[in-house]
């Protein structure tokens with residue numbers, strides 16, 4: 775019998791953390807449904823599951839920071855993933871701020887800051903947030919993680 779879920783899990787996904795700020799509180803979640811969708815203007819798309827805290831916060835604020843994690847940062851991803859509840863971030867994370875004041879994960883490989891310009895996904899369980907890249911930088915050298923490399927999976 776055919777199995778499209780198995781094929782979808784063979785797609786190449788990266789390991790990212792989305793952060794945003796709500797009422798002065800930093801919030802964040804591990805995500806992998808991420809891709810660049812335009813060069814001019816520079817734009818990316820992120821799929822966030824409807825009904826989750828991070829989905830609601832990004833929809834409310836219309837802005838977020840997307841951080842790229844490296845192959846040796848599976849445990850960092852797990853600490854964020856397991857802290858769970860309401861997209862709260864673990865206390866021990868090294869957080870700075872972008873120029874516009876959004877939470878910046880100092881240990882990431884690189885980051886982009888995004889302003890949401892469009893949404894899609896009326897018929898899907900994740901909503902696609904498409905947004906323009908307004909800032910960003912590389913923090914340090916390293917190998918960007920793929921979910922396959924770090925032995926994690928999502929979706930399918």
Ligand SMILES: Cc1cc2nc3c(=O)[nH]c(=O)nc-3n(C[C@H](O)[C@H](O)[C@H](O)COP(=O)(O)O)c2cc1C
Nearest residue numbers: 803804805806807821822823826827858860926928
């Ligand atoms: C490897 C991995 C990849 C994930 N990718 C996504 C993603 O692309 N989109 C998403 O909405 N949640 C993703 N999640 C789930 C979120 O990290 C998080 O569990 C969810 O936002 C928690 O929601 P809740 O606590 O509000 O229920 C992923 C989790 C893991 C472990």
